Amino acid sequence: MDASSTDDRRWEAVNASVGLRPSYERCFGKSGTIEPDAGACVDIEADYQEERLTVTYKEVVASLPKSGAASLKSEEVLWIKQRDAACGKVTGVERRACMTKEAAKRATILESRLMGSGRAEAVGRKADDSGGEAVGLRAAYAVCLSRSVATSDFLSCTGRERAYQDQRLDTVRQKLLNRLGADERDAFEGEDHAWSTSMSGRCSPPDEDGSIDQVDSETCELREVAERAAELEERFRN
Known part of the structure; x- marks a missing residue:
């Protein structure tokens, strides 16, 4: 095993541990330094x-009592x-x-606090194995899915992630539009x-859908949006 392979794996492990995506490695040279x-x-x-x-x-913040939320805000000021x-x-x-890595580290800490100590990282690795991490x-x-029991739980998890991915897609879409000619x-x-239109066709539930079909449909749309965002982000980089 050569030293560069060991360094690559160490790089991937360090970044994955704080939630930096694999695609981010492309911003750096062989030595791990940022490219100009x-x-x-x-x-x-x-x-x-x-x-x-x-x-x-x-x-x-929303999950905490008033006193806990105030304490977290003070903690956030110190972190900044x-x-x-x-x-x-x-x-x-x-x-x-540097700011990006610090934000990723802080987000990972808060995710672990929200979902239970240590669980976010462990389930995040599982998501990575299934390709979820690759599309963002x-x-x-x-973690939210792993704790879900009822259909409403799954739909709630998917709804929150969908709102996040919609915003992510809108952001990169606008960046691309801003640099294109008419x-x-x-x-x-x-x-x-x-x-x-194609996404709607692929993810449309049956005419007489049940609760499981609804979960499948919304999960399909969520992944389609995440994949589209990842595709446009790659296009913007290039």
């Missing part, structure tokens, strides 16, 4: 992790100061990369409409 022209690549992961952190923070101090030694894209489905979603925008919007 990796701004767009870092921005995609930064947007993803900041949204992940924002959503998880709000969910934790520590993050700024840790990332203040670098500038430009390196600072953005959050570990917290896998003709390219028209072509892209036509492509997007065709994708939406």
Whole structure:
């Protein structure tokens, strides 16, 4: 086994442990240092992790009594100061990369707190094995499903993740539109409409659907949206 293979696996393990996605590795060179022209690549992961952190923070606040929520807000202020101090030694894209990793670490901590100590990471690895991580489905979603019993539980988990993935897709879609010319925008919007129509057809439940069919339909749409977001993020990087 050569040293580079060992370094690659160590890199993957460290990033996966805080929820950084495998695609983020492309922002870095062989030595693990940020590439000077990796701004767009870092921005995609930064947007993803900041949204992940924002959503998880709000969910934790909502789950706490008033005194606990106040304590968490004070903790968050302290974390922001520590993050700024840790990332203040670098500038430009390196600072953005530092902020991204800190946001991912903080989101992982809050997800674990929300779902139960240690469970988010363990279930997140399971989601990765099934391909969920590859398209950006959050570990917290896998944890939520693992705790579900009734159909309403599954639908609630999927609904929360769908809202997150819709926002993720809207963000990258707008970024792509902003850098396209008029003709390219028209072509892209036509492509997007065709994708939406196709998704509806693939994920449409039977005419006389039951509760399981509803879960399957909404899960199908969720994954389609996550896959589309991942596809557009890759296109934006390139």
